Amino acid sequence: MLRLWQVGELNPRFWVVFARYEVKRALARKKVLVLVAFTLLIDVALYFGLARVAATHIPSTYYPFMWVVGTFLPQSLLLSFVAIFISAGAMSEEYEQGTAELMLSKPVAKSDFLLGKFFGGYFLVFLVIGLNALAVLIISSILFGPQSSIGLIPSVILLQTYSVLLFYAFGFTAGEVIRRSSLSYIISSLILLSSVVSGLYLTIVYGITGQSYYLHLDAYLPTTVVQSTPIQFARAHLSGPGDFMLGLLTLGSSSTLPKFDASAITVLVYTVGAFFVGFIYFHFTDVSKRVS
Amino acid sequence: MTEPVALLDAASKRYGRKAIGPLSLALRRGEVMGLLGPNGSGKTTAIRMLLGLVRASSGRVLLNGRDPVEEHERALRGVGYSPELPNIQTFLTPNELLSIVCSELGLGSHESLYESRRLLEAVGLAEYADTKVGKLSKGMVQRLSLAQAMLGSPSILILDEPIIGVDPAGAVHFREMFREFAKDGGTILLSSHVMSEVSALCNSATMLHNGRVMFSGTLDDIVRAKLQGKVVVVEAEGLGEKEIGLIRSLEGVQEIKQSTGTIEIVVAPSATDLRPEIARIIVNSGRHLHSIKYEDNILERAYVASLAGGRAES
Numbered sequence: 001m002l003r004l005w006q007v008g009e010l011n012p013r014f015w016v017v018f019a020r021y022e023v024k025r026a027l028a029r030k031k032v033l034v035l036v037a038f039t040l041l042i043d044v045a046l047y048f049g050l051a052r053v054a055a056t057h058i059p060s061t062y063y064p065f066m067w068v069v070g071t072f073l074p075q076s077l078l079l080s081f082v083a084i085f086i087s088a089g090a091m092s093e094e095y096e097q098g099t100a101e102l103m104l105s106k107p108v109a110k111s112d113f114l115l116g117k118f119f120g121g122y123f124l125v126f127l128v129i130g131l132n133a134l135a136v137l138i139i140s141s142i143l144f145g146p147q148s149s150i151g152l153i154p155s156v157i158l159l160q161t162y163s164v165l166l167f168y169a170f171g172f173t174a175g176e177v178i179r180r181s182s183l184s185y186i187i188s189s190l191i192l193l194s195s196v197v198s199g200l201y202l203t204i205v206y207g208i209t210g211q212s213y214y215l216h217l218d219a220y221l222p223t224t225v226v227q228s229t230p231i232q233f234a235r236a237h238l239s240g241p242g243d244f245m246l247g248l249l250t251l252g253s254s255s256t257l258p259k260f261d262a263s264a265i266t267v268l269v270y271t272v273g274a275f276f277v278g279f280i281y282f283h284f285t286d287v288s289k290r291v292s
Numbered sequence: 293m294t295e296p297v298a299l300l301d302a303a304s305k306r307y308g309r310k311a312i313g314p315l316s317l318a319l320r321r322g323e324v325m326g327l328l329g330p331n332g333s334g335k336t337t338a339i340r341m342l343l344g345l346v347r348a349s350s351g352r353v354l355l356n357g358r359d360p361v362e363e364h365e366r367a368l369r370g371v372g373y374s375p376e377l378p379n380i381q382t383f384l385t386p387n388e389l390l391s392i393v394c395s396e397l398g399l400g401s402h403e404s405l406y407e408s409r410r411l412l413e414a415v416g417l418a419e420y421a422d423t424k425v426g427k428l429s430k431g432m433v434q435r436l437s438l439a440q441a442m443l444g445s446p447s448i449l450i451l452d453e454p455i456i457g458v459d460p461a462g463a464v465h466f467r468e469m470f471r472e473f474a475k476d477g478g479t480i481l482l483s484s485h486v487m488s489e490v491s492a493l494c495n496s497a498t499m500l501h502n503g504r505v506m507f508s509g510t511l512d513d514i515v516r517a518k519l520q521g522k523v524v525v526v527e528a529e530g531l532g533e534k535e536i537g538l539i540r541s542l543e544g545v546q547e548i549k550q551s552t553g554t555i556e557i558v559v560a561p562s563a564t565d566l567r568p569e570i571a572r573i574i575v576n577s578g579r580h581l582h583s584i585k586y587e588d589n590i591l592e593r594a595y596v597a598s599l600a601g602g603r604a605e606s
Contacts, residue, residue: 011365014395014396017392017395017396021392024383024384024388025381025383028381028383097379097381098379099379099380099381101340101345101375101379102373102375102378102379102380102437102440103392103396104345104364105343105345105368105371105373105375106368106393106396106397107364107365107366107367107368107369107371107396107397108364108365108396109364109365110364284347286340286345286346286347287340287345287346289336289340
């Protein structure tokens with residue numbers, strides 16, 4: 001057991017208990033399942049669409065790297081939305097339904113409850129990303145034949161899971177601080193969309209002015225670092241058609257994406273900062289009674 | 293006197309402009325205390341402060357001798373809590389909920405299975421062990437809440453309106469369970485606005501009104517402090533002036549109120565039990581005695597008397 005100032009005795013055994021509870025809780029919510037099904041449906045639709053135009057428009061040299069399309073295309077937006085939908089309800093729904101009270105009236109440190117739920121939801125995000133990658137691999141193999149460089153996929157899954165931790169932490173903290181699930185989803189999603197729009201705006205301004213200052217700013221936007229962490233890793237290991245496809249997926253901006261190390265560190269800084277706010281807020285505020 | 297296992301020492305909680313407290317309450321081992329008061333009087337806030345779910349704005353709160361906010365896990369050891377209108381995740385089954393609570397209490401898997409089965413049987417939910425909570429009735433959820441509170445053989449039970457929604461047979465069964473628990477040395481803090489329930493179960497009571505303690509003490513103390521005396525209610529046929537006069541002459545009798553077929557005899561709180569003597573007078577005079585008992589809404593009268601007095605203790 002770990003004793004931390006003002007936090008109580010942390011007991012990782014309880015993290016497992018609450019993580020399992022959180023996975024079960026999140027899966028019981030239909031909206032998470034719908035979003036996951038939607039993500040997979042997009043994969044299927046995307047590949048069937050590609051398969052229809054493949055014979056006439058896609059050179060066969062690209063076929064072994066078709067997994068790249070489905071793996072990276074949904075990542076920056078859809079997977080971040082999935083992360084937000086799983087995390088924003090983790091605490092807020094407990095307050096809305098009044099269920100936190102019963103769980104926290106037992107001899108466990110409040111922090112164990114919070115951490116267990118955080119890890120449980122995050123594990124679910126990992127499963128969704130893994131499922132997405134697996135679905136992509138299977139569909140691309142069926143429609144375009146054997147795929148190349150698939151040894152990279154486990155690392156890409158881990159890096160995607162790592163990078164969406166940023167929005168996962170945003171959603172989790174929003175849920176804890178706001179304590180209303182709908183408002184937490186909206187605010188977290190607005191941060192995500194604002195970051196996308198700001199990135200586009202900065203890129204356009206850079207294109208007009210040529211001033212690298214705008215690119216530097218873009219490099220610190222949440223969506224930019226979430227996108228660039230796994231992409232920069234993949235670019236370092238893919239060449240030829242695979243690398244070309246990655247370039248297409250980033251709308252040609254892959255050369256201006258921040259480097260892998262910088263992205264990974266920025267993801268970590270955002271995540272730790274967001275989680276810290278939620279953790280402190282949770283620790284120093286009351287456990288609300290049912291709020292809806 | 294032993295150290296209290298649960299203590300509110302001038303504890304208050306502010307919710308914006310509204311404040312609950314300062315409240316003082318000391319629950320000692322083996323005591324069965326009723327926490328009384330109308331809705332919004334501060335009963336649930338007092339309990340939530342004791343459980344460390346809300347932080348007191350001022351004053352001192354101790355559970356098992358520890359601050360329940362700062363030392364949550366230690367303070368809550370051996371404490372079972374059943375909330376008012378329990379909100380339990382609807383996707384869980386009773387078995388699953390109890391399994392989670394057992395894990396929180398650190399029970400092993402074997403013990404956890406045994407305890408869950410035992411308590412589900414005790415609260416009459418054994419056949420619903422694998423039914424989703426969402427499909428259970430309100431009364432059944434209340435039963436489940438009591439089962440989870442009693443997991444791990446706690447020494448202190450904190451029960452917030454535990455009988456709400458439970459059918460009459462269940463209510464009788466639960467009162468018996470609580471009596472057994474208390475008989476085995478358990479401590480209970482029972483919050484209720486049903487005063488007859490508290491007077492049937494508890495040996496002491498704290499009454500709240502508008503976030504303040506109106507009075508606190510043993511039921512006898514309350515009667516002594518707040519009422520003129522205890523009331524003996526007699527149902528008898530044809531009582532005349534002679535019998536009434538004999539009863540009036542008994543030591544401790546303060547006042548007699550008569551209505552058709554019933555007399556209410558106000559007896560000094562310090563008087564010995566006069567019921568056998570009163571019964572003897574009625575029977576010896578050849579009258580038919582139907583019943584003789586102490587008034588059972590004594591706490592309600594004490595509460596009304598306190599309100600009329602308008603005094604609050606801190």
